[in-house]
Amino acid sequence: MNLEITDSYPSISDDDILALEQDLNIKLPTEYKEFLKCYNGGSPSLQDYKLDGELFDDIGWFFGIRDYPSGQDIKTENEEVADRLLNHYLAIGGSYGGNLICISLKKSDYGSIYRWDHETANYDGDPWEDNMTKISKNLKEFLSNLYAE
Numbered sequence: 001m002n003l004e005i006t007d008s009y010p011s012i013s014d015d016d017i018l019a020l021e022q023d024l025n026i027k028l029p030t031e032y033k034e035f036l037k038c039y040n041g042g043s044p045s046l047q048d049y050k051l052d053g054e055l056f057d058d059i060g061w062f063f064g065i066r067d068y069p070s071g072q073d074i075k076t077e078n079e080e081v082a083d084r085l086l087n088h089y090l091a092i093g094g095s096y097g098g099n100l101i102c103i104s105l106k107k108s109d110y111g112s113i114y115r116w117d118h119e120t121a122n123y124d125g126d127p128w129e130d131n132m133t134k135i136s137k138n139l140k141e142f143l144s145n146l147y148a149e
Contacts, residue, residue: 002045003044003045003046003143003144003146004044004045005039005042005043005044005045005062006042006043006045007042007043007061008039008040008041008042008064009040009041009042009064009065009066009072010040011037011040012036012037012040012064012065013037014033014037016065017033017036017037017065020065020074020075023075024075024078024090026090026105027105028090028103029103029110029111029138029139031111031138031139031140032092032103032111032139035062035139036064036065039062039064040064040065041061041062041063041064041065041066041072041074042061042062042064043060043061043062044059044061044062044143044146045148046146046147046148047059047060047146047148048146048147048148048149049135049142049145049146049147050145050147051133051135055149056115056133056135057095057097057099057115058095058096058097058149059093059094059095059101059146060093060094060095060096061093061094062092062093062101063077063091063092063093063094072094074090074091074092077091077094077100078090078091081100081116083127084121084122084123084127085100085102085116085127086127086128086129086132088104088105088106089102089103089104089105089114089116089132090102090103090105091116095115097118098118098119099115099116099117099118100115100116100118101113101114101115101116101135101142102114102115102116102132103139104134109134109137111137111138111139112134112136112137112138113134113135113136113137113138113139113141113142114132114133114134114135115132115133115135116131116132117131117132117133118131119131
């Protein structure tokens with residue numbers, strides 16, 4: 001079965017991506033920039049993913065570059081979790097259960113994909129790594145491992 005992305009937002013340009021990078025003071029991985037230019041968010045047809053051979057979670061939608069502020073807009077969504085998500089992660093999507101799919105901006109594993117677990121997040125203090133789980137070494141691997149449960 002091939003992955004399809006539906007309900008994407010209007011097409012964006014390199015200038016839109018550059019503006020996002022400047023607004024958030026980050027540098028996005030090239031692979032993710034290409035994904036944004038191709039789809040600009042949306043809902044994947046295959047939504048489940050495994051960790052260590054077991055169903056781990058789902059991704060209901062990818063965030064896009066939209067009018068700010070608005071739901072499922074990358075900038076808006078990241079501002080909403082800024083006090084709970086370490087600044088070397090960027091939320092790029094969400095699960096139906098409230099977890100986030102994030103891309104690492106850390107030099108040591110730049111472009112890796114993580115799940116931010118909302119149930120073990122530190123709501124009473126500074127964000128931490130304790131609720132972050134690495135699920136793929138990059139976006140391409142993450143997308144290729146999605147399936148329908």
